[in-house]
Amino acid sequence: MKLTFLVPPCYDSAQPAERSAGCTRIVYPMINIYELTAAATLRDIGKHTVGYEDFVFEGTGKNSERRFEEFLSNDRADAYLIWTVNLSIESDIHAISIIRRYHPSVPVILCGPGGTYFYRKILDSTSGVYIVRGEPELTLLELTEALSNDKPLADIQGISYRDENGEIRSNPSRPLNPDIDALPFPARDLLRGRVYHNPKLKTGPYTTMFTSRNCPYKCIYCVPSSLTFAREIEYRRDHPGRKPTIGFRSVESVAREIDMLASEGVKAIGFMDDNFIWNEERTRSICDILRRHDIVWGCQARVDAITEPIAKMLGESNCRYVDLGIESFDDAILAYIKKGITVADIYRAVELLKKYNVPVKLNVLIGSSPLETRETVNHTLREAKRLEVDQVMFNIVSPFPGTEYYEICQKNGWIKGNEYRPTDVQHESILELPQISSQEMERLLVQNNLSYFLSPKFIFKQLRRFSSWSEFVASAKAIKLKLFH
Numbered sequence: 001m002k003l004t005f006l007v008p009p010c011y012d013s014a015q016p017a018e019r020s021a022g023c024t025r026i027v028y029p030m031i032n033i034y035e036l037t038a039a040a041t042l043r044d045i046g047k048h049t050v051g052y053e054d055f056v057f058e059g060t061g062k063n064s065e066r067r068f069e070e071f072l073s074n075d076r077a078d079a080y081l082i083w084t085v086n087l088s089i090e091s092d093i094h095a096i097s098i099i100r101r102y103h104p105s106v107p108v109i110l111c112g113p114g115g116t117y118f119y120r121k122i123l124d125s126t127s128g129v130y131i132v133r134g135e136p137e138l139t140l141l142e143l144t145e146a147l148s149n150d151k152p153l154a155d156i157q158g159i160s161y162r163d164e165n166g167e168i169r170s171n172p173s174r175p176l177n178p179d180i181d182a183l184p185f186p187a188r189d190l191l192r193g194r195v196y197h198n199p200k201l202k203t204g205p206y207t208t209m210f211t212s213r214n215c216p217y218k219c220i221y222c223v224p225s226s227l228t229f230a231r232e233i234e235y236r237r238d239h240p241g242r243k244p245t246i247g248f249r250s251v252e253s254v255a256r257e258i259d260m261l262a263s264e265g266v267k268a269i270g271f272m273d274d275n276f277i278w279n280e281e282r283t284r285s286i287c288d289i290l291r292r293h294d295i296v297w298g299c300q301a302r303v304d305a306i307t308e309p310i311a312k313m314l315g316e317s318n319c320r321y322v323d324l325g326i327e328s329f330d331d332a333i334l335a336y337i338k339k340g341i342t343v344a345d346i347y348r349a350v351e352l353l354k355k356y357n358v359p360v361k362l363n364v365l366i367g368s369s370p371l372e373t374r375e376t377v378n379h380t381l382r383e384a385k386r387l388e389v390d391q392v393m394f395n396i397v398s399p400f401p402g403t404e405y406y407e408i409c410q411k412n413g414w415i416k417g418n419e420y421r422p423t424d425v426q427h428e429s430i431l432e433l434p435q436i437s438s439q440e441m442e443r444l445l446v447q448n449n450l451s452y453f454l455s456p457k458f459i460f461k462q463l464r465r466f467s468s469w470s471e472f473v474a475s476a477k478a479i480k481l482k483l484f485h
Helices: 033-045 062-075 086-100 111-119 119-125 138-147 226-238 250-261 280-292 308-316 331-336 343-355 374-387 405-410 438-453 457-461 469-484
Strands: 002-007 048-052 079-083 108-111 130-133 161-162 168-170 206-211 267-271 294-303 320-329 360-366 389-395
Touching: 002 033, 033 048, 033 138, 048 206, 062 086, 062 308, 079 138, 079 250, 086 108, 086 111, 086 119, 108 138, 111 119, 111 226, 119 161, 130 206, 138 469, 206 250, 250 280, 280 308, 280 374, 308 320, 308 343, 320 343, 331 374, 343 360, 343 374, 360 374, 360 438, 374 389, 374 438, 389 457
Parallel strands: 002 048, 002 079, 079 108, 108 130, 206 267, 267 294, 294 320, 320 360, 360 389
Antiparallel strands: 130 161, 161 168
């Protein structure tokens, strides 16, 4: 079976949705490691012929739309696959209507959180579409096998579709994959030489990896990645209020992938784990592998995971950034959002990382609690500046369906129009909280970003770290989109 993964043009905005993290529009192109893992599974285990066509990477607008239609007019795939997120749903539905002009009966398969949650909306809007809910790899193997051999779909766990009578069917959920070591490494070769950059690493060749899936913590607002969100939405169908179990890769599997990437010339890796640091033993083992290859790297971590031994390991193994999700410097807000940390924990983690020369990025989320006010937002900015970390990223919370915060906001009437609509958390709010309006949150976001990113101290610190002109240009474009989109 010939299968083609598509990243369709963006039809609903000047800036396409970013499909890896899943909650923003693109600031700089990111490798969707989850989609490439699904592609590798279909190719290496399912033995299908798999292609990958990205109509966003090389630019947007009419040229992208023209290339998409030219491709469809000549392509002969047996099925198309799209990784869809909340921000891309309307655009992807339109893209499917264009696929139908050229291929009226070819199946279209949607994976990702957008399809997992909004499967009814999608199936009501399109035809010949199959939704793979939650964790996609094993479901995709069964679904493509059934489609290629015209087998019944009723026994395939984790799919939604219209049956022969036009009725929407939503089969029972699939249990989580107990052995992610058995999955093949992502099919990065399908990117066909596309060059990606991470402004926080400022060197290349660069790629992304994951060593674990999901997060056990109870933050009420959180959508840490598009795969995690799809996993959580699907798991909670049968386990209300509970989180999926963590899926860990073995250190041996991680080592084999890093060894392979190093042999291919990769010099920089961004780890996409919701939480990269779980304990000192596992962290030390992975740091040793990275140090052996002299690879620069970065990760996401909780502040309460940063011990002195771990900070020392990171510093000695070329860790060039740690993203810390702090959200606020207000203990009452941190308690309300069930973050499980205190302001003192934030100070301690930053102090340890700075001691061992590990660059720190703080992620701040405006409006994550009804306790938020203009004063709490400005206090957070002042504290972040006082700590003199390498970067601070401000976003506005979105009450994503499937999260506890969505239920709270809907119950209290805090969502504008009382109905969720996808928003770019880097720019827009749909919340009217008791002590702060959406307009005020948006204004504070702009003010804080301008105050931080255009400060001479930030600019000078970043300029010293670029290894090439192309890395500087990529970073400058990212900041421009962040500030002025």
